[in-house]
Amino acid sequence: xxxxxxxxxxxxxxxxxxxxxxxxxxxxxxxxxxxxxxxxxxxxxxxxxxxxxxxxxxxxxxxxxxxxxxxxxxxxxxxxxxxxxxxxxxxxxxxxxxxxxxxxxxxxxxxxxxxxxxxxxxxxxxxxxxxxxxxxxxxxxxxxxxxxxxxxxxxxxxxxxxxxxxxxxxxxxxxxxxxxxxxxxxxxxxxxxxxxxxxxx
Numbered sequence: 001x002x003x004x005x006x007x008x009x010x011x012x013x014x015x016x017x018x019x020x021x022x023x024x025x026x027x028x029x030x031x032x033x034x035x036x037x038x039x040x041x042x043x044x045x046x047x048x049x050x051x052x053x054x055x056x057x058x059x060x061x062x063x064x065x066x067x068x069x070x071x072x073x074x075x076x077x078x079x080x081x082x083x084x085x086x087x088x089x090x091x092x093x094x095x096x097x098x099x100x101x102x103x104x105x106x107x108x109x110x111x112x113x114x115x116x117x118x119x120x121x122x123x124x125x126x127x128x129x130x131x132x133x134x135x136x137x138x139x140x141x142x143x144x145x146x147x148x149x150x151x152x153x154x155x156x157x158x159x160x161x162x163x164x165x166x167x168x169x170x171x172x173x174x175x176x177x178x179x180x181x182x183x184x185x186x187x188x189x190x191x192x193x194x195x196x197x198x199x200x201x
Contacts, residue, residue: 034063040072050076058086064096064103069111081116090125097130105129108140119143126151132173138166 041056052074060067069086076082090107097104106129108122119141122128126140138154153168 037061038072065093066095067091067093077116079116081114083112083114083116085113086111102131106140117143132171134169134171136169 038054038058038060040054040058043052043054045052054072056070058067058069058072060069060072067086069088069091071087072084073086074082074084087110090109091111092105092107093111094103094105096102106122106127108126109124110122112121112123113119114121121142122140124138126137128135128140128142135149135151137151139150139152141150142148151168151170153166
């Protein structure tokens with residue numbers, strides 16, 4: 001690769017790790033200042049049209065974020081806004097959440113990030129995991145600026161649980177009780193009547 005185009009590539013590649021780094025509640029904030037490392041079998045760069053394409057076993061790493069894809073395509077518009085699309089079977093990413101010992105993971109056949117509105121979209125057999133919580137659907141959208149999620153069932157998905165084909169699925173685990181705090185218990189049952197006369201407590 002021509003060494004003179006490496007700075008341009010680095011600038012373009014800084015976009016894609018921001019697909020979750022723009023969301024403080026999800027991603028490790030320190031990742032944004034970490035260098036981007038990317039490996040692929042091949043790369044093509046169209047500097048005139050501001051497009052770079054990475055093909056074959058693409059692995060992108062920035063800080064705690066790791067993304068695996070078969071192909072990543074990065075575009076930059078005239079105003080300087082970037083967008084990127086990753087393709088795979090599936091595309092997968094994993095990144096540590098900020099301030100907690102927990103990771104967020106995502107899987108889909110296609111992931112698309114648009115830097116202008118700050119949206120990440122997962123298409124086809126989409127799945128997001130945060131700790132033990134999980135969202136599944138044919139389409140998942142997340143806006144990093146508004147912290148707004150949208151999940152659609154759409155067509156049948158291979159990841160849909162049995163009997164729930166084409167439906168949105170969510171698994172939300174209860175929060176564990178704080179140390180020293182007893183878990184909530186069910187209220188006591190009322191006294192049973194004796195010979196039809198209610199028993200007083």
